[in-house]
Amino acid sequence: MAQASDSIAIGLTIDIVQGILTLLIVGIVLNPIISFVAGLCMSRSKHTARILITTFGEVIPLVNVLPMWTISAVVGKYLSQKEERELRKKKLQEASLANAPRPGGRQQLMKKAPERPQTPLRTKERETTRAPSQTSGLTGVRSI
16 A cells, blocks of 8 residues: 555656646656656556556647646556455455355264154054053043
């Protein structure tokens, strides 16, 4: 993040110097040279195409009025933050996939086997098969 802020400060400084030189009329000759040198210095960054477009934009007579280096630095900061967000999102997805249960994995082994449903006792069959000595002496009441 500090690198993006530094590049914005550098771009703003270059644009201010070029603006002052343009007001002094010396900028007509020096500004294309400054833009070319700044482009060479910044071409080692990640977004080389953006730097080349900025360098050529500063050489074109009516386009060089715009603060191209500052705009380029702000766009570069936005693109860097976007890449970081996508990278974080990808890492979170990978982490969630790593923690997800796998078929046939350890988590399936830890699951209990389904229990068999218990069949209801057939009380009438049991009562009819009992010996007469097991029944109580009360009529209508039977022991279980």
